[in-house]
Structures are given as structure tokens and as C-alpha cells.
Amino acid sequence: MAQRKEFIMFSRRLLILSSAALALTSLAGCNKATDMLNPPALHVDRAYVKLAANPDAPSALYFTVHGGASDTKLLNVLIDSALRYEMHESVTSGGMSDMKKLEYAVIPAGKDVAFKPGGMHVMVWGISKSAIAANKMPVIFVFQNGDRIEFDAQFVKPGADAGAAMAHDGMAMGNEVMGNEAQ
Template structure:
């Protein structure tokens, strides 16, 4: 029996790690490029990281803009076209980037308070019922792109 104690001692931590909480879905690298014209929408970007279970992003809310929509820019026959997205799959243990030239947020009427603060809180609504609150850095028109991203044309 004593011969098995070293194996039990080695296996116990592995068994306990299997009982831990599953890795959650999270969002980071959020930023908003303000439109130079207040009458046109600004663009928002971020990276969604899937946890141990896949889910869907169903929408994004904020108190700092009049309206937020998810969109995707796509090339159709050599012409760029934007289409609204109702939801976006976030597969388990993978990332989904909302980046210039692809998926992005459109934000109408960004609040002057958020602009003065240099950030705004976004609430990401997931299909599993989670709500993720993330601060997005606000980038003024003409500023160098955040996180090395290229400027999103047309916003």
C-alpha cells in the first residue's frame, strides 16, 4: 500500500485542477476611433477570446453613444460593402478580432463626456447570459492608430 502513496500524491494536484472553474470568455484591446464628423458614426474595435465553451456575441451596449451596431466590411466583386451583424460566434479557446477592414462596431453620437475622459465603457452581451464590461480607449481623429492597427477608412 505504501508503494502507491507517491503516485497518489502526484495525481492529486492533477485531479484537483480538473475541478477548477472553466476558463471564461473575455474581451480586451478595445478602442474607438472617433469620426472627424460628429454626424457620421465612429468605429470600434476589440478582440474577443473564447473560453472553454463557445458562445455568441449578441450585441454591444454603451451609455456613451446614442446607438451601437456590429458590422462587417467585405469585398464583393472588387467593391467594399458593409453589412450589419446580428451575432458573431466566439468559438471555444480561439479569438475573434474586430479590426479595421473587417468586423467592427459602428457608434453614433459618442458622448462628449466620454471624449473628454478618453475612454468609454462598452457592455458585451453574450448568448450564455454573460455581460462583459470593458473600457475602450477613445482615439481622436488624426491620432496614430491604437495597438498598431491601421486606420479604418470610411469611418
């Protein structure tokens, strides 16, 4: 009898623990529990534009692409509120850091690919003042598999810590993901 009661207590504790773990994984942006039941969905999050201190200099767009059920490539981005933009890759040769044009980025199935400082990025020229004022730069990510995913990038002021801003906004930003496979 006592043993049975103990077992019930134990299962109850296990239940509480597993729901706590579930809540934690939901907070992390990508719900791992859901990923195990459904195939991974291609999506983008954590998009932000690090504004250049000099308004005439280009700013850099960073984001994370989460691979879907099969391998694909990010072919381009479309940004209405900028005059010009180009995908770049930072390369270091002989201690010198330089960047070159990136034709596409390979997005392996189920893997995360981060466009981040010192690596792949999108250089952006002439961002509209209204987009900056609204703290919202809509970006359409164009993939080889035909998916076009729209996601709003936020702005990070020169000198501000993007990492901290993203950590705090991670959840809210994750909720903004809009799959747009119809186009």
C-alpha cells in the first residue's frame, strides 16, 4: 500500500518535471518536443540589422535559418525598404579580413545556419528612415525549394549589444515567423 502511494508520488513528480522541461524547450524558440513529432519546418528567426555608425556606410543584416525536412539553399533576400543589398561572406586570408559576394547559402535539412558577425551577412545600403523609426524591416527570404519566408528584422543601434537584445527578444521574435509557401 505504502509502496503504491510512493509510486503515485513519483509519477506525479515525473509529470511535473517533464512539463517543466517542455515549457523550457518552448521558451528556447524551437520546440524540440514538437520537432520530434513533426518534420522540421524551414523557418527564419533572430533577424536584426546592426546599423552603421556612419549613416552613409552600409549596415549589416543578420539572422538564423532553420533547415526544413530536406536540404535547400537560401538564394537571396528581398528588402523593399532598402536601396541596395547583397549577401556577403567574411573571409580571412593571411590575417586580413575581407568579404566577398555570396551566391547562395546551403541550408542542410534540420540544421541551423546563422548569418552572424564575422561570417555570412547581408550588407544593406540606404534603409528608409520610416523603417528605422518603426523598428521593423520586412525581409523576404527566397529559397531554392520555392519557399518565400517573410520575417521582420529589428534594428540594433551602433554600439548596442545585439546578442543581449536578441536574447531578450528571442521569444517575441520567434512568434513573428510567417511561413509563406503559397508564393
